[in-house]
Amino acid sequence: MRRVPWIVLGLLAVGLGLGLAGLLAPYADLLPGCAFKRATGIACATCGLTRSVLALGQGHWGEALHWYPALALLAAGAPLAALWDLRRAWRGDPYPALPASRALRFGAWLLLAGIWALQVARGI
Amino acid sequence: MRVPFEASLRALVRPTGAFAEPPPSLGRALARMLALWTPLALAHAALTVREGLQAYGQLRRMGPPGWMSRLLGADPETLWELFRDLPAAPAFGRIAPWLLVGVPIALLGTWIHHAVWDHAGLWLLGGLKGRRGFKTTLVAEAEALRIAALGTLAGLLGFLPGLGAALAFPLVLLEGYLWLFRGFALAARHGCAPWRGVAATVVHAVLLGTCALGLAGLMLVLLRVGP
Numbered sequence: 004m005r006r007v008p009w010i011v012l013g014l015l016a017v018g019l020g021l022g023l024a025g026l027l028a029p030y031a032d033l034l035p036g037c038a039f040k041r042a043t044g045i046a047c048a049t050c051g052l053t054r055s056v057l058a059l060g061q062g063h064w065g066e067a068l069h070w071y072p073a074l075a076l077l078a079a080g081a082p083l084a085a086l087w088d089l090r091r092a093w094r095g096d097p098y099p100a101l102p103a104s105r106a107l108r109f110g111a112w113l114l115l116a117g118i119w120a121l122q123v124a125r126g127i
Numbered sequence: 128m129r130v131p132f133e134a135s136l137r138a139l140v141r142p143t144g145a146f147a148e149p150p151p152s153l154g155r156a157l158a159r160m161l162a163l164w165t166p167l168a169l170a171h172a173a174l175t176v177r178e179g180l181q182a183y184g185q186l187r188r189m190g191p192p193g194w195m196s197r198l199l200g201a202d203p204e205t206l207w208e209l210f211r212d213l214p215a216a217p218a219f220g221r222i223a224p225w226l227l228v229g230v231p232i233a234l235l236g237t238w239i240h241h242a243v244w245d246h247a248g249l250w251l252l253g254g255l256k257g258r259r260g261f262k263t264t265l266v267a268e269a270e271a272l273r274i275a276a277l278g279t280l281a282g283l284l285g286f287l288p289g290l291g292a293a294l295a296f297p298l299v300l301l302e303g304y305l306w307l308f309r310g311f312a313l314a315a316r317h318g319c320a321p322w323r324g325v326a327a328t329v330v331h332a333v334l335l336g337t338c339a340l341g342l343a344g345l346m347l348v349l350l351r352v353g354p
Contacts, residue, residue: 048334100260101250108251115334 006095010088014081025060048119051127070127073118135274142308146270146315153262156269161234164276169230171279174286176222183216242268244335245313248327254319263316271312275305306332 031054039047055071058064059078068075091098138145151159190207246264249255278301285291285298307325314324 098261101246101255103255105253108253111251 006092006097008085008088008092009098011085011092014085021056021060023060024056025062028057028061031057046119046122046127048115048122050122072121132277132280135277138274139277139304139308142311143321145274146267146312150263150266150316151270153266153269156266156273157238160238160269160273160276161231163273164234164279165231167276167279167283168234169226171282172226172230173223174283176226177219178286180216180219180222183213186210187213187215238265238268238272241272241309241331244331245309245327248330248334249313249317249319249323251330252323252326254314254317254323254327256318259317264313267312267316268309270316271309275308278302278305 034053037047037050039045040050049071051070052074055067055074058066058070059075064075064079067078150156187210190210191203193203196203196206242261242264245268246255246261249264278298281301282298285294307328310323310325310328311321312324313319313327314321317324
């Protein structure tokens with residue numbers, strides 16, 4: 004049984020969204036900025052994400068990496084994810100369940116905290 | 128006498144027992160969600176667009192109110208000049224047909240978005256059980272969002288003249304509760320403790336929402352108190 008490559012479809016939709024976001028880049032200065040940072044003076048976990056999205060939409064990879072390294076790295080890895088998803092769908096395999104490993108979950112939390120700490124340390 | 132949306136209201140008041148029935152199929156859950164949410168969201172979007180166009184027209188004609196100049200820290204004259212030079216807004220009739228296409232797509236997008244991030248949040252909190260995968264989350268989200276569509280109905284009250292500003296804060300509180308409410312559906316369908324489900328929606332909000340929700344909140348406040 005063939006399966007739907009949902010990740011590929013999702014990536015296509017995200018790619019379309021990024022393209023549209025790139026068109027809005029000239030108006031980015033009109034955005035009021037991060038409310039969390041305005042209130043606390045510290046970058047939030049997603050500070051820099053909007054600017055990174057806008058930069059990706061314009062194809063400025065270096066700029067996107069500067070504003071939100073995690074997003075740029077994810078975007079760079081997207082073709083690999085798409086290939087894996089196409090192969091999975093072609094072979095008719097279901098999506099594997101997320102691993103139940105506590106260590107992996109803890110690692111994911113650390114990664115998220117690390118991304119946030121990086122943004123705070125760099126003063127984004 | 129039968130109260131409209133009685134079952135949904137009961138679910139909102141007693142969320143822990145709201146999802147005790149066996150889960151519906153994914154198709155049925157999705158169809159029931161869209162059947163209730165789409166007309167309400169269409170009405171909400173139409174009213175928002177209509178008010179937005181009116182506010183835009185007023186800005187072009189009369190210039191920005193004093194608080195906006197102060198908020199943006201811009202010279203009022205320069206700001207007014209900027210607004211005067213903006214192009215005229217399209218008529219509501221030209222936008223309305225696009226709402227018929229855009230709103231259902233936005234609802235489906237919201238459903239999938241919530242499912243993806245809540246599922247990730249539930250995984251991070253150890254709330255996922257072995258054999259219950261993403262499909263279970265999709266069903267739970269559809270069930271919860273059908274009930275949470277009552278928030279869209281309540282949001283329509285905000286468009287009544289004179290009530291918008293008064294209801295802004297209660298409606299924000301309601302939105303906050305409805306956000307957490309999805310967690311009860313997640314917990315019931317994944318068979319984990321309710322706190323894990325609710326916390327998953329909080330993780331979702333913290334991961335993605337800190338910036339986006341703050342921005343959306345600020346924009347909403349601007350729209351609500353606008354001229």
